[in-house]
Amino acid sequence: MxxxxxxxxxxxxxxxxxxxxxxxxxxxxLADYAPVKGCYILRPLGYALWEKIQEYFxxxxxxxxxxxAYFPLFIPESFFKKEATHAKGFTPEVAWIxxxxxxxxxxxxxxxxxxxxxxxxxxxxLRSWRxxxxxxxxxxxxxxxxxxxxxxxxxxREFLWQEGHCVYETNQDCDREVELFLMEYKDLxxxxxxxxxxxxxxxxxxxxxGADYTMTIEAFMPDGKAIQCxxxxxxxxxxxxxxxxxxxxxxxxxxxxxxxxxxxxxxLIGTTVMQHSDNRGLxxxxxxAPNKVAIVPxxxxxxxxxxxxxxxxxxxELREFDPILDDREEYTPGWKFNEWELKGxxxxxxxxxxxxxxxxxxxxxxxxxxxxxxxxxDLKSAIPEMLALMHExxxxxxxxxxxxxxxxxxxxxxxxxxxxxxxxxxxxxCGEPECxxxxxxxxxxxxxxxIPFNDEKAPKGSKCVHCAKEAKWNIYFSKSx
Amino acid sequence: MxxxxxxxxxxxxxxxxxxxxxxxxxxxxLADYAPVKGCYILRPLGYALWEKIQEYFxxxxxxxxxxxAYFPLFIPESFFKKEATHAKGFTPEVAWIxxxxxxxxxxxxxxxxxxxxxxxxxxxxLRSWRxxxxxxxxxxxxxxxxxxxxxxxxxxREFLWQEGHCVYETNQDCDREVELFLMEYKDLxxxxxxxxxxxxxxxxxxxxxGADYTMTIEAFMPDGKAIQCxxxxxxxxxxxxxxxxxxxxxxxxxxxxxxxxxxxxxxLIGTTVMQHSDNRGLxxxxxxAPNKVAIVPxxxxxxxxxxxxxxxxxxxELREFDPILDDREEYTPGWKFNEWELKGxxxxxxxxxxxxxxxxxxxxxxxxxxxxxxxxxDLKSAIPEMLALMHExxxxxxxxxxxxxxxxxxxxxxxxxxxxxxxxxxxxxCGEPECxxxxxxxxxxxxxxxIPFNDEKAPKGSKCVHCAKEAKWNIYFSKSx
Numbered sequence: 036m037x038x039x040x041x042x043x044x045x046x047x048x049x050x051x052x053x054x055x056x057x058x059x060x061x062x063x064x065l066a067d068y069a070p071v072k073g074c075y076i077l078r079p080l081g082y083a084l085w086e087k088i089q090e091y092f093x094x095x096x097x098x099x100x101x102x103x104a105y106f107p108l109f110i111p112e113s114f115f116k117k118e119a120t121h122a123k124g125f126t127p128e129v130a131w132i133x134x135x136x137x138x139x140x141x142x143x144x145x146x147x148x149x150x151x152x153x154x155x156x157x158x159x160x161l162r163s164w165r166x167x168x169x170x171x172x173x174x175x176x177x178x179x180x181x182x183x184x185x186x187x188x189x190x191x192r193e194f195l196w197q198e199g200h201c202v203y204e205t206n207q208d209c210d211r212e213v214e215l216f217l218m219e220y221k222d223l224x225x226x227x228x229x230x231x232x233x234x235x236x237x238x239x240x241x242x243x244x245g246a247d248y249t250m251t252i253e254a255f256m257p258d259g260k261a262i263q264c265x266x267x268x269x270x271x272x273x274x275x276x277x278x279x280x281x282x283x284x285x286x287x288x289x290x291x292x293x294x295x296x297x298x299x300x301x302x303l304i305g306t307t308v309m310q311h312s313d314n315r316g317l318x319x320x321x322x323x324a325p326n327k328v329a330i331v332p333x334x335x336x337x338x339x340x341x342x343x344x345x346x347x348x349x350x351x352e353l354r355e356f357d358p359i360l361d362d363r364e365e366y367t368p369g370w371k372f373n374e375w376e377l378k379g380x381x382x383x384x385x386x387x388x389x390x391x392x393x394x395x396x397x398x399x400x401x402x403x404x405x406x407x408x409x410x411x412x413d414l415k416s417a418i419p420e421m422l423a424l425m426h427e428x429x430x431x432x433x434x435x436x437x438x439x440x441x442x443x444x445x446x447x448x449x450x451x452x453x454x455x456x457x458x459x460x461x462x463x464x465c466g467e468p469e470c471x472x473x474x475x476x477x478x479x480x481x482x483x484x485x486i487p488f489n490d491e492k493a494p495k496g497s498k499c500v501h502c503a504k505e506a507k508w509n510i511y512f513s514k515s516x
Numbered sequence: 517m518x519x520x521x522x523x524x525x526x527x528x529x530x531x532x533x534x535x536x537x538x539x540x541x542x543x544x545x546l547a548d549y550a551p552v553k554g555c556y557i558l559r560p561l562g563y564a565l566w567e568k569i570q571e572y573f574x575x576x577x578x579x580x581x582x583x584x585a586y587f588p589l590f591i592p593e594s595f596f597k598k599e600a601t602h603a604k605g606f607t608p609e610v611a612w613i614x615x616x617x618x619x620x621x622x623x624x625x626x627x628x629x630x631x632x633x634x635x636x637x638x639x640x641x642l643r644s645w646r647x648x649x650x651x652x653x654x655x656x657x658x659x660x661x662x663x664x665x666x667x668x669x670x671x672x673r674e675f676l677w678q679e680g681h682c683v684y685e686t687n688q689d690c691d692r693e694v695e696l697f698l699m700e701y702k703d704l705x706x707x708x709x710x711x712x713x714x715x716x717x718x719x720x721x722x723x724x725x726g727a728d729y730t731m732t733i734e735a736f737m738p739d740g741k742a743i744q745c746x747x748x749x750x751x752x753x754x755x756x757x758x759x760x761x762x763x764x765x766x767x768x769x770x771x772x773x774x775x776x777x778x779x780x781x782x783x784l785i786g787t788t789v790m791q792h793s794d795n796r797g798l799x800x801x802x803x804x805a806p807n808k809v810a811i812v813p814x815x816x817x818x819x820x821x822x823x824x825x826x827x828x829x830x831x832x833e834l835r836e837f838d839p840i841l842d843d844r845e846e847y848t849p850g851w852k853f854n855e856w857e858l859k860g861x862x863x864x865x866x867x868x869x870x871x872x873x874x875x876x877x878x879x880x881x882x883x884x885x886x887x888x889x890x891x892x893x894d895l896k897s898a899i900p901e902m903l904a905l906m907h908e909x910x911x912x913x914x915x916x917x918x919x920x921x922x923x924x925x926x927x928x929x930x931x932x933x934x935x936x937x938x939x940x941x942x943x944x945x946c947g948e949p950e951c952x953x954x955x956x957x958x959x960x961x962x963x964x965x966x967i968p969f970n971d972e973k974a975p976k977g978s979k980c981v982h983c984a985k986e987a988k989w990n991i992y993f994s995k996s997x
Contacts (some may be wrong), residue, residue, distance in 0.1 A: 070636050071590045071624065072617060079583035079652065086584065102560035103567065108626075108657055108674050109552045132626075133614040134661055136553060143552065145589075145613075145626075155551050165846060171560065176589055176657065180615055193589050365646060 043373070047314050052258040056309055060187045063317045063377050065308065073185050073192030077301070080378060081188075083325040084304050085195060089174060091227050091322075092197065092299070095219050101170040101199060106152050108176075112142040114151035117277040121150065124244020128179040130192075145178040150245065150270070150296060153200050154278040161202065163283045167292065168212075169202040188305025189262065189516050196300035202280065202292045206271070209293035213269045216297040217250040217488075220265035223299070228307045229320035229426050230254050231434040232264060233459075233511055235485035240468035243296075247271035253484045253511070254306045255437045259457025261484045261515040262306045267297035310433050311402070317379025318402050320429055321422035327356035328418065329375040330396075333368050333387030345411070346386055349396065352415055356422075358384075376401065381425055382418065400425055441511075447477060450500055450512060454481045459513045463506030465499035474501050474512065484511040524854070528795050533739040537790055541668045544798045544858050546789065554666050554673030558782070561859065562669075564806040565785050566676060570655060572708050572803075573678065573780070576700050582651040582680060587633050589657075593623040595632035598758040602631065605725020609660040611673075626659040631726065631751070631777060634681050635759040642683065644764045648773065649693075650683040669786025670743070670997050677781035683761065683773045687752070690774035694750045697778040698731040698969075701746035704780070709788045710801035710907050711735050712915040713745060714940075714992055716966035721949035724777075728752035734965045734992070735787045736918045740938025742965045742996040743787045748778035791914050792883070798860025799883050801910055802903035808837035809899065810856040811877075814849050814868030826892070827867055830877065833896055837903075839865075857882065862906055863899065881906055922992075928958060931981055931993060935962045940994045944987030946980035955982050955993065965992040 044062060048055045060066045065081035077085065093103070109132065115122045125147050132143040146152065157169060174197050185191050199216060203209040217234060224230040232252040242249035246268035253261045272291050275281070284290040311318040321327055332346045343362060350360045359380065361371050368385070375383055385397040395408045398417075402425055409417050440459045444450045453460040464470070464483065474481055486508045493506035500512075525543060529536045541547045546562035558566065574584070590613065596603040606628050613624040627633065638650060655678050666672050680697060684690040698715060705711040713733040723730035727749035734742045756762070756772050765771040792799040802808060813827045824843060831841045840861065842852050849866070856864055866878040876889045879898075883906055890898050923939045925931045934941040945951070945964065955962055967989045974987035981993075 067637060067640075069588045070595075070633070071588050071592060074588035074590060076588065076637055077586040079585045082585045083583075085586075102564075104560050104563045105558040105566075105676065107550045107552050107555035107557065108659065109555060111552060114551075131614040133612040133623075142614075152551070156548060156557055159548075165844075178589065195586065 043377075044314060044316065048257065048312070052256075052309075055314070056305075057187065059308065059312055059316065060305075063379065065304070065317070066187045068185070068187075071192075073181055075185060075187050075191050077195070080325070081304060084307075084319075084323055085301055087323050087325060088223070088227065088299075088303060089197075092219075092223060095223070096172055096199070099170070099215065099219070100168075101172050101201075103173065104171050105173055105175070106146075106149055106156070108146055109143040110146050110149075110152045112144060114155060115144065117151065118245050118274050120273070121245030128181065130178045130180045146175070147177055147179045148296075148298075149173065149175070149177075149198055150200065150274055151278070154274050154280060154294070157200075157202060158279045161280055161282050161292070164204055164285050164290075167202060167204050167282060168208065170199065171201075172197055172199040186305070186516065188301050188308070194301050196298050198296060198298045201295045202275075203294070204282075204284065204290070204292060206269075206293045209269055209295050213250055213267045213295045213297070216295075217252065217265075217267040220252050220267070220297075220299055224252060224254065224264060224303070225430065227320070227322050228303060228310075229322075229429040229433060230264070230307055230310050231430065231437050233261075233437070233485055233487065235488040236491060237266070237485060238464070238466060238468070238471060238483045238508070238510070240471045241483055243268045245270060245273055247273070250488075251485050254310060255440060255459055255513070256306075256309050256516070257436065259440070259454075259459075259514060261459070261511075261513045262302065262309075263484075263515065264303055264306055265297070265299040268295060270294040270296060311429055312379065315373075316377030318429070319379035319381060321381045321426050324379065324381050325357060326359045326380055327422060328353055328358040328382045328384060329371075329380040330358055330360045330384045330386065331368055331371045331375070332360075332362060333385060333390075335388060338388045338391060342386055342388070342391055345391060349384065349386070349411060349414065353418060356418055382421055384414075402429055444500060445498075447474075447501055450474070450481060451478050454478050454512075454514060457514075459484070459511055460500075461509070461511055462500040463493040463497040464508045464510040464512075465502055465504050466507040467502070470499060470502050477501075478512075480514050481512045482515050484513055484515065486510050524858075525795060525797065529738070529793070533737075533790075536795070537786075538668065540789065540793055540797065541786075544860065546785070546798070547668045549666070549668075552673075554662055556666060556668050556672050558676070561806070562785060565788075565800075565804055566782055568804050568806060569704070569708065569780075569784060570678075573700075573704060576704070577653055577680070580651070580696065580700070581649075582653050584654065585652050586654055586656070587627075587630055587637070589627055590624040591627055591630075591633045593625060595636060596625065598632065599726050599755050601754070602726030609662065611659045611661045627656070628658055628660045629777075629779075630654065630656070630658075630679055631681065631755055632759070635755050635761060635775070638681075638683060639760045642761055642763050642773070645685055645766050645771075648683060648685050648763060649689065651680065652682075653678055653680040667786070667997065669782050669789070675782050677779050679777060679779045682776045683756075684775070685763075685765065685771070685773060687750075687774045690750055690776050694731055694748045694776045694778070697776075698733065698746075698748040701733050701748070701778075701780055705733060705735065705745060705784075706911065708801070708803050709784060709791075710803075710911040710914065711745070711788055711791050712911065712918050714742075714918070714966055714968065716969040717972060718747070718966060719945070719947060719949070719952060719964045719989070719991070721952045722964055724749045724751075726751060726754055728754070731969075732966050735791060736921060736940055736994070737787075737790050737997070738917065740921070740935075740940075740995060742940070742992075742994045743783065743790075744965075744996065745784055745787055746778070746780040749776060751775040751777060792910055793860065796854075797858030799910070800860035800862060802862045802907050805860065805862050806838060807840045807861055808903060809834055809839040809863045809865060810852075810861040811839055811841045811865045811867065812849055812852045812856070813841075813843060814866060814871075816869060819869045819872060823867055823869070823872055826872060830865065830867070830892060830895065834899060837899055863902060865895075883910055925981060926979075928955075928982055931955070931962060932959050935959050935993075935995060938995075940965070940992055941981075942990070942992055943981040944974040944978040945989045945991040945993075946983055946985050947988040948983070951980060951982050958982075959993075961995050962993045963996050965994055965996065967991050
């Protein structure tokens with residue numbers, strides 16, 4: 036068929052990852068470019084992945100005592116000015132509303148993040164230690180007026196995310212939960228997306244505008260670039276002071292609380308796609324895939340009805356795996372195999388006359404392409420096992436790539452070579468923002484990714500990879516998206 | 517306690533419904549005013565109701581073959597101009613972005629509704645009859661630059677909604693599903709919200725800007741005002757022609773498809789609150805309530821541990837009803853009773869020393885305040901029965917109000933009286949927009965609500981309630997939100 040050729044991806048992942056990625060997102064119908072610069076469309080398959088992430092994370096948040104809410108899209112300009120560092124960080128990329136109610140009335144921004152609009156309300160709601168902790172999350176669209184080119188899921192002017200915003204009595208409570216939600220993100224990446232991550236602290240240069248410190252999870256792509264996948268910030272008391280949050284503590288004294296915020300976005304979809312997929316199309320991790328199984332009948336006139344009946348029975352038995360039964364008349368089995376490979380369905384079940392005779396199906400797993408024959412009566416127990424093994428294989432493969440990419444470097448030459456070799460450089464660093472800028476300039480764009488969790492301090496006497504002054508941190512550097 | 521008085525609503529529903537409603541929404545912590553004109557905050561309880569609506573309707577949409585997706589917030593100005601009636605209807609209330617990439621580049625609107633941005637993509641995606649029907653929905657925020665005062669949930673510059681956008685081969689297919697989704701909305705109101713509705717066609721004056729016709733569901737509030745709760749539009753081929761949608765039909769010919777759109781919003785929350793709640797607070801319909809049960813232990817020193825243990829056991833047994841166990845030390849049982857009444861929890865279970873002796877709980881249903889004693893071993897079967905009865909009572913009561921409010925009128929004087937009496941006037945109407953404008957002016961703001969489904973045509977020889985020319989429609993008029 037004419038359609039068949041058009042569908043395939045025309046470049047190889049190993050040859051041109053950027054082009055491969057763009058074609059893959061478009062042709063698998065995950066996403067499409069929008070007629071508005073810097074924006075893109077989450078098509079049903081892409082949005083279904085976001086819904087799976089929401090479903091997983093809503094459960095985890097509920098377990099952690101977080102409640103969902105929704106705050107306005109618009110933020111008064113004066114709110115940004117209240118916390119100076121925050122304002123400085125976000126102002127360049129804010130989109131503004133042209134409408135004004137009266138001449139000279141305040142400008143309204145479209146939220147790039149919601150600290151300011153939420154904490155203004157928190158200040159009105161918070162009275163007593165009994166009201167603490169506050170743990171509120173919102174699922175929302177946010178806008179950042181990027182000037183760089185759009186990269187589907189990874190960089191766009193509008194994207195979808197969740198932002199959690201918590202308030203605590205003490206800094207210790209705050210610290211503990213900044214770490215807690217970081218670990219929730221790490222677990223989500225590992226358990227749902229089969230994506231291993233580095234995790235730890237951001238440098239002062241890379242931390243969130245207005246935070247005391249930022250924790251991050253970082254995935255590492257096959258082309259040697261890292262993706263920041265989620266961040267969890269200890270905001271200290273800066274926003275609380277700026278927005279007038281205070282509470283009566285257990286001793287009856289007025290006290291200023293401590294705050295945190297944490298977020299993940301539709302970036303996670305791009306990360307997962309880039310991490311696992313291949314030249315035939317998407318490889319969706321089984322726990323994320325909206326449909327775990329596609330059933331393709333192999334039809335001949337004589338056995339057609341009986342095979343379709345059998346397929347229906349299989350579909351019904353496997354309904355907990357949201358199977359697709361592709362009984363469309365107008366496409367060949369071969370076309371359908373390509374289609375469901377392109378769309379990343381974890382397991383394809385083929386059922387033809389020979390299978391019928393043996394009361395079996397031919398099962399093909401998406402990641403390895405391996406074929407096996409499974410008795411129909413065994414399917415219901417075999418499928419979850421195959422899915423679990425597939426998840427393990429995908430995670431292990433990605434983890435092996437991450438770990439084997441790490442190389443220890445001690446000076447700028449070694450760092451340069453590591454970056455050229457698409458590696459993840461582990462080194463010592465003084466922590467100075469200026470030094471970090473120079474490292475980026477003097478290499479092919481190496482940026483600090485994170486100071487590893489529980490292994491933060493550089494050994495006594497170690498030297499910064501760039502300035503050779505005494506090092507403060509163990510750290511990872513690499514290129515990044 | 518000092519808190520106790522502050523919490524109560526200080527006016528009666530029957531005396532000042534507007535003030536009662538505002539206090540109720542704020543004090544029950546459903547919502548709060550935002551520091552941005554025309555906007556409000558959905559607090560966790562309010563947002564939880566929206567999530568229940570989403571959960572219910574996502575299931576129904578999936579059953580109807582609808583897929584969720586997400587399109588950009590921004591719409592190029594030129595898109596609005598493509599469909600003239602649509603542009604005329606929406607332009608006055610559009611919010612615009614101030615940022616421009618270059619001098620003279622096109623203005624961007626914030627979506628007031630997404631027909632235009634979605635159909636631009638549909639035109640690129642649609643090729644063949646095999647691609648039809650398209651049924652895509654998005655859950656999104658939309659912005660309409662209202663100049664009237666904000667009414668929580670009912671009128672605001674930003675609100676949350678779902679918008680379904682379908683494409684069909686024939687007008688018959690389109691008609692059928694315009695009705696189908698209208699009926700889904702009616703069922704949602706009845707089954708989830710216990711809100712009865714009138715349903716039928718809008719007049720030409722009231723139809724959606726750009727639609728061939730609009731179907732609506734209308735609830736009727738205790739103060740004699742209707743609320744438009746959801747609409748389903750047959751868009752004909754107007755948008756398809758404007759945006760260049762066409763497909764190859766089964767005969768190989770180029771053909772123009774037919775389109776529909778349909779939406780419900782956070783208005784449904786306000787409607788439900790106003791319909792059922794009372795002077796003690798929210799009365800949430802059981803199927804909508806996020807927590808169906810609140811357990812309040814009555815604690816004395818001697819029996820404290822054993823009662824708390826029993827309450828824990830009850831909570832665990834009833835976990836499918838998402839019970840709240842209110843074991844807070846710092847509040848009295850009386851304060852807690854008020855709190856959960858204010859917040860509309862359908863069933864309150866009290867457990868004190870006397871209950872303990874009899875191995876029972878004291879159960880109080882929110883709508884009637886009726887008390888019953890239930891053996892702990894019977895609770896698990898008694899609760900769903902009590903909830904089902906409560907739903908029935910609430911629906912019946914609201915339906916009785918709706919039906920007993922209908923009065924047939926034959927001239928403007930009778931219509932005027934009906935409106936003054938807070939009734940819903942059923943009458944005959946010529947269908948002319950000018951006549952409809954005059955009716956609004958000459959009465960205390962009566963507007964047409966709907967032409968009743970399956971009973972549209974006025975009897976032969978009947979006269980329009982206003983101009984006395986030959987009537988075309990049976991119709992309902994009332995005041996409205």
